Amino acid sequence: MADTAELKLPNWRNEELSYNEILEKYPSVSPFVILKADILRRGFTLTEKAKEHFDDSIYINAINNSEKDFGAVITSESKAPVGLLLRDGTAIGCSTNQNEGIRDPYVIDYVDDKFVITDQGEQIEDVDFWRKPDYYGKLTSKGNPMETVLTARPRRLDVFSANKYCNFWGRGEGCKFCSLGPAARFYRNNPEAALADPDEIEEAVVEALKQKGRFTTICTTAGSITTGDKLFDDEVKMYSEIYTRIRRHFKGDELRFQYVASAFDKEQLIRLKEATGNIAFTTNLEVPTAELFEWICPGKAKDVGYEGWKQRLYDAVEVLGKGNVNTQIVAGADLVQPNGFKTENESVEAILKLTEELAQHDVGVVANVWGVVSTIIFKNFYPPSLEYYTKVFSGVNDIQQKYGILTYFDDYKRCGTHPSSDLLRD
Amino acid sequence: MAYPKINKVELSDTVKELLKSKDAIKVLATTDKHGEVHAVFKGSISVNDDGNITLIEVLESSQTNRNLTHAIWFNRHVSVLLKDSAGNSYQIKGIPYADHTVGPEYEEVYRNLTEKNPDADVAGYWEIIPDEVRLETFKERLQEEIETLPILGHADKDFIG
Ligand code: SF4
Numbered sequence: 016m017a018d019t020a021e022l023k024l025p026n027w028r029n030e031e032l033s034y035n036e037i038l039e040k041y042p043s044v045s046p047f048v049i050l051k052a053d054i055l056r057r058g059f060t061l062t063e064k065a066k067e068h069f070d071d072s073i074y075i076n077a078i079n080n081s082e083k084d085f086g087a088v089i090t091s092e093s094k095a096p097v098g099l100l101l102r103d104g105t106a107i108g109c110s111t112n113q114n115e116g117i118r119d120p121y122v123i124d125y126v127d128d129k130f131v132i133t134d135q136g137e138q139i140e141d142v143d144f145w146r147k148p149d150y151y152g153k154l155t156s157k158g159n160p161m162e163t164v165l166t167a168r169p170r171r172l173d174v175f176s177a178n179k180y181c182n183f184w185g186r187g188e189g190c191k192f193c194s195l196g197p198a199a200r201f202y203r204n205n206p207e208a209a210l211a212d213p214d215e216i217e218e219a220v221v222e223a224l225k226q227k228g229r230f231t232t233i234c235t236t237a238g239s240i241t242t243g244d245k246l247f248d249d250e251v252k253m254y255s256e257i258y259t260r261i262r263r264h265f266k267g268d269e270l271r272f273q274y275v276a277s278a279f280d281k282e283q284l285i286r287l288k289e290a291t292g293n294i295a296f297t298t299n300l301e302v303p304t305a306e307l308f309e310w311i312c313p314g315k316a317k318d319v320g321y322e323g324w325k326q327r328l329y330d331a332v333e334v335l336g337k338g339n340v341n342t343q344i345v346a347g348a349d350l351v352q353p354n355g356f357k358t359e360n361e362s363v364e365a366i367l368k369l370t371e372e373l374a375q376h377d378v379g380v381v382a383n384v385w386g387v388v389s390t391i392i393f394k395n396f397y398p399p400s401l402e403y404y405t406k407v408f409s410g411v412n413d414i415q416q417k418y419g420i421l422t423y424f425d426d427y428k429r430c431g432t433h434p435s436s437d438l439l440r441d
Numbered sequence: 442m443a444y445p446k447i448n449k450v451e452l453s454d455t456v457k458e459l460l461k462s463k464d465a466i467k468v469l470a471t472t473d474k475h476g477e478v479h480a481v482f483k484g485s486i487s488v489n490d491d492g493n494i495t496l497i498e499v500l501e502s503s504q505t506n507r508n509l510t511h512a513i514w515f516n517r518h519v520s521v522l523l524k525d526s527a528g529n530s531y532q533i534k535g536i537p538y539a540d541h542t543v544g545p546e547y548e549e550v551y552r553n554l555t556e557k558n559p560d561a562d563v564a565g566y567w568e569i570i571p572d573e574v575r576l577e578t579f580k581e582r583l584q585e586e587i588e589t590l591p592i593l594g595h596a597d598k599d600f601i602g
Contacts, residue, residue, distance in 0.1 A: 045514040103513045104542040169543045228551030428542060440510045441474055
């Protein structure tokens, strides 16, 4: 495969606590969410029998999903689920090549008429895959398959290819864990070509929502656009152009839309809210300290700065309200050397300290498992131990619950990317 | 392992009929992560072709939904109480097996509910594996206690003066 991680950890089983050992040590943390974190960390493969039974007329096949255009998921497998679904509804969005080969992947088998997750021959859990929605395979008026402009999670619609280019990458200042680099090189001389057609997105959303009971929210993310009358104005314009079209098909002023975007200022957020009615907003700090922000996210640090980014999150709460604004931390990327934390515990402490600080301003935090592929700058590193992730996810959730920051828009049902907010349900 | 450690019991036809009945009184009792009990009337309680109990939870943020989640995560029991118009009552204990939130079955439940009430939603279509059924009708329970634990109760009951 072209874009898998390069590093291997042959002795990891002797050096880290296993899934079962973590369950024993952390009995109050959901076994489903711990399993999810471990699958995101280790990846998974399918046995030949599982592949035989993986019916891509029922399930989404990764090779048909346009997420690959965003640079995150590319697989040469002819049959590969784009995500897994556990019994409790926990969604696991990862292709078979997430962190592939760094540690042994879980193995999905087909036993007694059902798919099961196994590890070293032990059956761990039943599993299902993300189902194909009715609109997949239908064409936009321009003749493109709708799934190339609008992808489906189990219960959310994603516009993830609104802009496949990021100006930070264009300046050579992209985030070092980000996989958008190759797309940036491709679109550098013609950034306009990286923008999706809002009309096609509108058509796809209208078609998708004919399937009653399938989708809860619509989420859009895109590469940063720093241009415009002021910083990020052209990005605000892009979201407005897409969502004023989509909004025509909804009633009311509070619409189940989420933007995972650059750190817009207060005036931009008010403008966007008035134009599009979005309930939720996410803008990512990515790492827990200003020093690491400067090293790992140089473009964002230069244009807005770490404290500036935080201030814009606080402003966003004033515009959208508590529970509707959050930020993501790429847990584990802050351990990369030479400048990262030297121990996992230091990273856990820093992430929880930041979470507490932001919670005091009613800003939510979500943390995810860092996925390493060969197209990122940090390709020669690896995501940390399962114990680290268990501490981060349960610690972040405890703080969210303590402060009553219930960011349901990023929970197990609507998003499913962040094990920390999957824990919000209990 | 998160697999429920559960010895499934087969429900009798009488209990299945009662689970499907629209007239029966149906209560769901759950506990939260601190062990606090929470009980609600739940008319949607029914049974599926696999002999598992099903129910619709309409509110994502409800205590019931949280408690059912806690039960599926940590293999905790929930309890279903049924009573028919003749006064016969049953208690069924079980452990949630699945929270269906997607798929054709879920969508059918969603369509049926929202056709009747467009404002309603379906947070989860839960499936519970039963592992204990008790006839809770007073007469039957009294007889059972007299037979199995004759020491209990008051001495004056058999006192003949
Ligand atoms: S802002 Fe950073 S993470 Fe986002 S697309 Fe640009 S380089 Fe990637």
